[in-house]
Amino acid sequence: MTDSKTPLLDELEKGPWPSFVKEIKQAAEKKPAAADLLNQLELSYKDRIGHWKHGGIVGVKGYGSGVIGRYSDRPDLFPNVQAFHTMRVNHPTGWFYKTDALRKLCDIWDKHGSGLTNLHGSTGDAILLGTTTEHLQPCFDDLSEAGFDLGGSGSALRTPSACVGPARCEWACIDSLDICYQATMTLQDQIHRPMFPYKFKIKVSACANDCVSAIARSDLAIMGTWKGRIQVDPAEVRAYADAGLDIRGEVCDLCPTKCMEWSEADRTLVIHDGDCNRCMHCLNVMPKALRPGKERGASILVGGKAPIVQGSLLSWVIVPFMKLEPPYTELFDLIARIQDWWDENGRSRERLGELINRLGMRHFLKAVGLPAVPQMVKHPRTNPYVFFWPEEIDKKEVK
Amino acid sequence: MTDSKTPLLDELEKGPWPSFVKEIKQAAEKKPAAADLLNQLELSYKDRIGHWKHGGIVGVKGYGSGVIGRYSDRPDLFPNVQAFHTMRVNHPTGWFYKTDALRKLCDIWDKHGSGLTNLHGSTGDAILLGTTTEHLQPCFDDLSEAGFDLGGSGSALRTPSACVGPARCEWACIDSLDICYQATMTLQDQIHRPMFPYKFKIKVSACANDCVSAIARSDLAIMGTWKGRIQVDPAEVRAYADAGLDIRGEVCDLCPTKCMEWSEADRTLVIHDGDCNRCMHCLNVMPKALRPGKERGASILVGGKAPIVQGSLLSWVIVPFMKLEPPYTELFDLIARIQDWWDENGRSRERLGELINRLGMRHFLKAVGLPAVPQMVKHPRTNPYVFFWPEEIDKKEVK
Amino acid sequence: MAKTDIGPPDYKQFLPPIIRDNYGKWRYHEIVRPGVLKHVGENGDVLYTVRVASPRLLSTDHIREICDLAETYCDGFLRFTSRHNIEFLLADEHRVAPLIEELQAKNYPVGGTGHSITNMVHTQGWVHCHTPATDASGPVKAIMDELYDHFTHMDLPAHVRISLACCLNMCGAVHCSDIAILGIHRTPPRPDNSRLPNVCELPTTVASCPTGAIRADMKNKTVQVNDEKCMYCGNCYTVCPAMPIADPDNDGISIWVGGKVSNARSAPMFSKLAIPFLPNNPPRWPEVVAAVKNIVEVYAAHARKHERLGEWIERVGWERFFTLTGIAFTDKHIDDFTLATETFRTTTQFKWG
Amino acid sequence: MAKTDIGPPDYKQFLPPIIRDNYGKWRYHEIVRPGVLKHVGENGDVLYTVRVASPRLLSTDHIREICDLAETYCDGFLRFTSRHNIEFLLADEHRVAPLIEELQAKNYPVGGTGHSITNMVHTQGWVHCHTPATDASGPVKAIMDELYDHFTHMDLPAHVRISLACCLNMCGAVHCSDIAILGIHRTPPRPDNSRLPNVCELPTTVASCPTGAIRADMKNKTVQVNDEKCMYCGNCYTVCPAMPIADPDNDGISIWVGGKVSNARSAPMFSKLAIPFLPNNPPRWPEVVAAVKNIVEVYAAHARKHERLGEWIERVGWERFFTLTGIAFTDKHIDDFTLATETFRTTTQFKWG
Ligand code: SRM
Ligand code: SRM
Ligand code: SRM
Ligand code: SRM
Ligand code: SF4
Ligand code: SF4
Ligand code: SF4
Ligand code: SF4
Ligand code: SF4
Ligand code: SF4
Ligand code: SF4
Numbered sequence A, B: 001m002t003d004s005k006t007p008l009l010d011e012l013e014k015g016p017w018p019s020f021v022k023e024i025k026q027a028a029e030k031k032p033a034a035a036d037l038l039n040q041l042e043l044s045y046k047d048r049i050g051h052w053k054h055g056g057i058v059g060v061k062g063y064g065s066g067v068i069g070r071y072s073d074r075p076d077l078f079p080n081v082q083a084f085h086t087m088r089v090n091h092p093t094g095w096f097y098k099t100d101a102l103r104k105l106c107d108i109w110d111k112h113g114s115g116l117t118n119l120h121g122s123t124g125d126a127i128l129l130g131t132t133t134e135h136l137q138p139c140f141d142d143l144s145e146a147g148f149d150l151g152g153s154g155s156a157l158r159t160p161s162a163c164v165g166p167a168r169c170e171w172a173c174i175d176s177l178d179i180c181y182q183a184t185m186t187l188q189d190q191i192h193r194p195m196f197p198y199k200f201k202i203k204v205s206a207c208a209n210d211c212v213s214a215i216a217r218s219d220l221a222i223m224g225t226w227k228g229r230i231q232v233d234p235a236e237v238r239a240y241a242d243a244g245l246d247i248r249g250e251v252c253d254l255c256p257t258k259c260m261e262w263s264e265a266d267r268t269l270v271i272h273d274g275d276c277n278r279c280m281h282c283l284n285v286m287p288k289a290l291r292p293g294k295e296r297g298a299s300i301l302v303g304g305k306a307p308i309v310q311g312s313l314l315s316w317v318i319v320p321f322m323k324l325e326p327p328y329t330e331l332f333d334l335i336a337r338i339q340d341w342w343d344e345n346g347r348s349r350e351r352l353g354e355l356i357n358r359l360g361m362r363h364f365l366k367a368v369g370l371p372a373v374p375q376m377v378k379h380p381r382t383n384p385y386v387f388f389w390p391e392e393i394d395k396k397e398v399k
Numbered sequence C, D: 001m002a003k004t005d006i007g008p009p010d011y012k013q014f015l016p017p018i019i020r021d022n023y024g025k026w027r028y029h030e031i032v033r034p035g036v037l038k039h040v041g042e043n044g045d046v047l048y049t050v051r052v053a054s055p056r057l058l059s060t061d062h063i064r065e066i067c068d069l070a071e072t073y074c075d076g077f078l079r080f081t082s083r084h085n086i087e088f089l090l091a092d093e094h095r096v097a098p099l100i101e102e103l104q105a106k107n108y109p110v111g112g113t114g115h116s117i118t119n120m121v122h123t124q125g126w127v128h129c130h131t132p133a134t135d136a137s138g139p140v141k142a143i144m145d146e147l148y149d150h151f152t153h154m155d156l157p158a159h160v161r162i163s164l165a166c167c168l169n170m171c172g173a174v175h176c177s178d179i180a181i182l183g184i185h186r187t188p189p190r191p192d193n194s195r196l197p198n199v200c201e202l203p204t205t206v207a208s209c210p211t212g213a214i215r216a217d218m219k220n221k222t223v224q225v226n227d228e229k230c231m232y233c234g235n236c237y238t239v240c241p242a243m244p245i246a247d248p249d250n251d252g253i254s255i256w257v258g259g260k261v262s263n264a265r266s267a268p269m270f271s272k273l274a275i276p277f278l279p280n281n282p283p284r285w286p287e288v289v290a291a292v293k294n295i296v297e298v299y300a301a302h303a304r305k306h307e308r309l310g311e312w313i314e315r316v317g318w319e320r321f322f323t324l325t326g327i328a329f330t331d332k333h334i335d336d337f338t339l340a341t342e343t344f345r346t347t348t349q350f351k352w353g
């Protein structure tokens, strides 16, 4: 105990939450790289500073992305993490696995890397954490052999992700998994060969609960929704009330559009569907009684991102409703038009949202051929700095 | 009829709303300038364009403001409005008049000008509409003699204005008229001699109803408010209910903080004053039953303005509560500190709000010596681009 | 020589005795009928106010007529409101009815109180200013003729404040009005290269442009306008007279809705664009009048009591506003100035229409 | 040579038979106990999901242990969630209890469903990244140890999503979390004039700065930082390795609150600054842990059912949030970036505290 080389990290083995230190130690039993990672990390805990150098460019043949280069700034002390690159493996859509596939990944990583992973990275990849430059290609070869491929990094399309959707959710209004998988397969080239001004992320949530944070974390968010009436099962509504649910307080009062009325007297729920904005709250509280309407499709939003450079953005509605059925031609055509415009006009390290903001939504809409609709805005502009297109102006010679 | 020289304007003599054309025609009977104004205006109606040239610099001795120069662009056609300057006369606070004073104004204006006025301009001045350069000084002399002075124009303090307040309103939490009048008298120099980067407007509303649009239209807004409990007269509350007022629907449900409860059973109104944000709605609906709390003062806001150049701004809270009693030293000191900072840092044509926005609220607060409080914001910042002051940083030499 | 810096006359000398007595001691008020306020003091004193419309542009003779009325009925005490109406202040209840009778005989509209449409704050237009994109008094007259009954009746869900400004300087402070009428240009300024070098400062002119559309042309001591970046605000013309922007064929009016100033119920709000452009069609601007009327009527038919226009729209949603009014939504409604991203819809919460 | 562009394995082969049968045909779900979901198909089929916490950083041997469990109880079918939890998918109700028993025996926390605190989305920190201002896994472990009971119990008013990002790049996407832990620098980068000319492009470096704090020094082929304009975002370091910014004494953690992603009830919201700075105090970051715990507890004590942290704050007001939590409000809470004016209070509507 007293002569542990990692007294600080050892503190993080205590407590009920699963310990990442235990994981590193477990890997360290087999892998010198994991052992050096542990030691370098201990030094960071002591110094209160990271000990990795700025990443270098490394990769596998034919690809420009999928690997994050990493080197220790103390290779003298920690030679086994002198190079410690990660490989981003494109996860199976929905993060579903059969154990044989997972075991294969483990075997490959024990063979080529540190034995440490992230399941998963916050973009969604299965992250293989730490290997040397020499092992990158052989590891890739083995992965490919086992049916896996790399995900995105750099100025590429990043690994798309999707909520569990129709696989296990009663609210799925679109086939989030299939859409995500088809996008991933169709756009392979964009994922592996950075060709854009900056990164581009696509996420698919099959309803407005947005279980993959598409609106917040993707340049293009595909969000399931419906038109028409919420399907109500009056008997199940009453059953919830009988079971003690305060339908007025927990459902109607929290409905953002106040379009629901619960009559305690005749124990019926009325929904003014024309006012509903499909926020999902009532369905969330009473899944047995309420179901999405029957005409289903998606809202498409663009522009979401983290703060660098011009500040964080939440995605913006650009298509209120699109039917989404295989082969999703309308969707993929739209994505192509969007990417083309961005690619043509975007500066280096300028995300789609920032570009739209710089050039103006009207230019974006015109270029990608979408009509302006009120659903695109919280409210119309408040400033009078309105542009008119030349063709809207009376051409008579101005004196 | 058929040979009217102003067939277009004649159309605007019809209809029930009082007609400005009639006013001009009335003045035109005595005043050639008014007659030419009418004719030039008819031409504008025909041409759909104004016929005034860009204003020149004219004024009265010792003052840099109070007069707006104006020249016709068709002096050939309308010689009597070749020069047609307006004089901005500082209105009596609250726009109260006794007729003898008004009659004096009329006599002076008949002597020196077009006989046309605006009662009042949208900053609040009594506007004397149209005279020649030669008449400016004599007119001013006569005005001064009659006890009137000019208001502001250009990069000066503009004529402050105040709601009718304690003179005729049960809700006045401050003496808007006295504050406005004292400010006007104290700051005479600023009004008459443009000395600032741009215009500066002060407006005083004695409660949150803001009957002079202070929050929207002034660089410095003084808004009456109170602390403590709304004074409730339970008998009058019941009287409203008896008279048919739907207290739950029209009052409680519209309370923005939902801090009111009306019990139909025992016919009592409970206000959770700690949650009240003093919006005035309930008092507005039940003036007989509810009155502002007893500890009264003002919230001070700054930065309001129209769109030029960087966009419109509504004023921002900088002092949640300030007691305001004569001689208002704390208020006038604060105004001086604010103006000094603006004067020192502002670019030409940069309003206070734009300057604060450019340099950052923290610099403004520090300079004028105000503490940061949550009342200043709708919500704290969402971006992580936070500055620290040098003195907050650990000075140990960075390696 | 005349005294300077004397300031305005002290308002206290213009306060009627009943106000001096009850100053700061009013207990409550009632609106006894449209245009007539009854204020009751703590001591039981009662003050009546009779409010009448004014065209704001007043001739001295008309002011004298108003003085005559005030002297007959109010001992010479009157005031003007922050929206340019005239208020007769009466301590004597018995004089109220006769005053109103005479006012009506003389065609003074009595009203503008409570849930009505009161006078329009407005500006100079072609009567006096050099930058207008439309007239002020003309459209006001045409609109108020049409909305007259809403001035004399308190038949709306809440106050409706309509304002007009004849150019983007917004002297009419239309940026926070229930309904705002705003004169706009739609073509870029045309630098007059012969005059410009003599009358304008290049740096100020360049700096005046909110969108950076102006480039200094040092060689010719003039400026060039990038037409694509110009949104016709006219600010360059304000600082440089050699950049005229008025254009009879393309100037006109835009309509804005949903602003408010009071803090009652909801916080103050900016007006938002409803109709990007309507033609200047003097003398009565029929398109503008019809548009305003339509908005008022749709609002009156749908809003709840006490709900200001903007509050109603916020509740039902802008998509519903456009559907109900039949106003077309265009790319011009979508902001593209500096705070644009704050106005984009960042949620799937919306209505179909 | 290995095949490229094959894409990920087709997920359909990893779906358990019950999911394949009920794909798109689920009728409803229930949370039978914390961590256990029961999904019922239209045809009456029932799927159980047992959710357990993961440290996300997993060794291959640990993954194999998880595989063992999945094979014993779930025919080898499992999934991971978008917040890095592990989900065991069971068609057979009878295996649920034994699975949980074994999980608990092996110290896998079962929970994270419903109104609980689920796993923290987080990032690399000192384990792998080059730009962190703090560690990721360490603070996560320390915080979740403290909040453990909220993972295993559904005892909060609503979901609470906590996330951590170790630098302003925000890989942890903390910008929309109920509670966000964000590593921050507080001193400007220190350009290394000897290396910079060789490793960095001047225009890119200059352009990388959101506040325009970087000036090119053409003569020396390096850059200069205006310390007053620098807010330590580290973006210049991302594009130019010769501008190190890490500083052990001044780096640390800021805490943000009130963000959300779902569209349920309220629209998605950004997280807002609660605490500008807490020191990096490894190994257990006690100040950070205490701060997070305090926020959770105040929220739990005051919010209404179904009310997310941000929804609660919006209802009671930020002034009340600061009063109740005892967190100090400072000038740092007031925005001064490009959209700052949108956050300033433009109304007299506020509470005293
Ligand atoms: C590994 C991962 C964090 C994790 O531990 O989960 C990660 C790690 C890095 N991210 Fe990230 N990002 C990761 C998900 C994200 C996300 C979340 C998401 O995708 O949902 C975001 C926010 C969403 C977004 O994209 O806006 C994110 C926003 C950034 C940014 C800022 C981008 C912006 O426009 O604001 C950068 C900076 C950059 O691109 O230069 C960045 C850069 C980086 C770099 C490459 C550092 C750099 O400056 O070059 C990090 C490499 C760390 C390392 O050594 O391995 N990372 N990054 C995530 C990717 C794993 C995966 O593939 O699954
Ligand atoms: C007369 C008046 C309009 C009216 O008919 O009521 C007026 C008339 C002019 N205003 Fe104004 N403004 C008048 C109240 C306002 C208001 C309303 C207010 O004060 O409440 C505003 C909006 C509030 C504000 O100040 O932000 C206003 C915002 C402007 C602006 C834009 C300022 C900005 O920062 O956005 C300009 C442009 C400028 O200053 O160059 C301007 C400029 C002008 C000029 C001087 C034209 C110019 O560019 O030089 C106009 C002279 C017209 C003329 O020929 O007489 N006027 N101006 C108002 C003053 C009368 C009075 O003294 O009572
Ligand atoms: C006379 C005047 C003040 C002055 O010093 O001149 C005034 C006087 C009164 N206002 Fe006002 N307001 C006056 C302009 C305003 C303005 C400014 C404006 O319109 O440009 C506002 C802000 C408008 C806005 O929000 O856009 C204003 C917002 C209010 C409100 C809040 C209304 C709301 O619900 O939003 C009240 C409360 C109420 O009426 O219930 C109010 C209430 C009142 C009361 C009842 C106060 C009182 O107890 O005496 C007065 C009679 C109101 C009425 O007309 O029914 N007053 N009032 C102004 C009359 C203008 C006119 O001729 O029509
Ligand atoms: C498994 C997962 C999707 C996946 O593909 O992996 C998932 C699954 C479910 N989510 Fe989710 N959500 C998942 C991440 C999310 C996220 C994303 C995130 O947190 O990063 C969100 C947005 C969070 C936010 O708003 O900040 C999310 C917002 C919701 C909501 C809306 C909650 C709200 O009221 O704001 C619901 C509805 C509900 O629970 O009532 C929901 C409901 C559900 C349901 C009940 C859907 C269903 O009928 O099966 C699932 C079980 C919920 C539970 O845990 O109680 N899910 N859910 C994710 C589990 C993460 C975890 O391990 O804890
Ligand atoms: S986003 Fe909607 S459909 Fe997808 S898993 Fe979440 S709740 Fe279900
Ligand atoms: S989905 Fe949301 S908006 Fe629609 S009825 Fe249900 S709670 Fe109301
Ligand atoms: S602002 Fe308030 S105090 Fe002043 S007149 Fe209006 S309602 Fe009365
Ligand atoms: S003043 Fe406004 S917030 Fe306060 S109790 Fe009355 S209605 Fe509610
Ligand atoms: S709004 Fe424009 S045109 Fe009208 S008076 Fe003001 S400055 Fe002149
Ligand atoms: S009109 Fe406005 S936008 Fe156009 S050039 Fe002039 S200042 Fe710039
Ligand atoms: S948040 Fe910053 S430090 Fe952390 S992994 Fe992402 S880029 Fe690296």
Ligand code: SF4
Pocket (backbone or CB within 6 Å): D188, D189, D208, D209, D210, D211, D212, D213, D214, D225, D229, D230, D231, D232, D233, D234, D235, D236, D237, D245
């Ligand atoms: S840390 Fe950020 S703000 Fe500072 S110089 Fe670098 S890019 Fe600019």
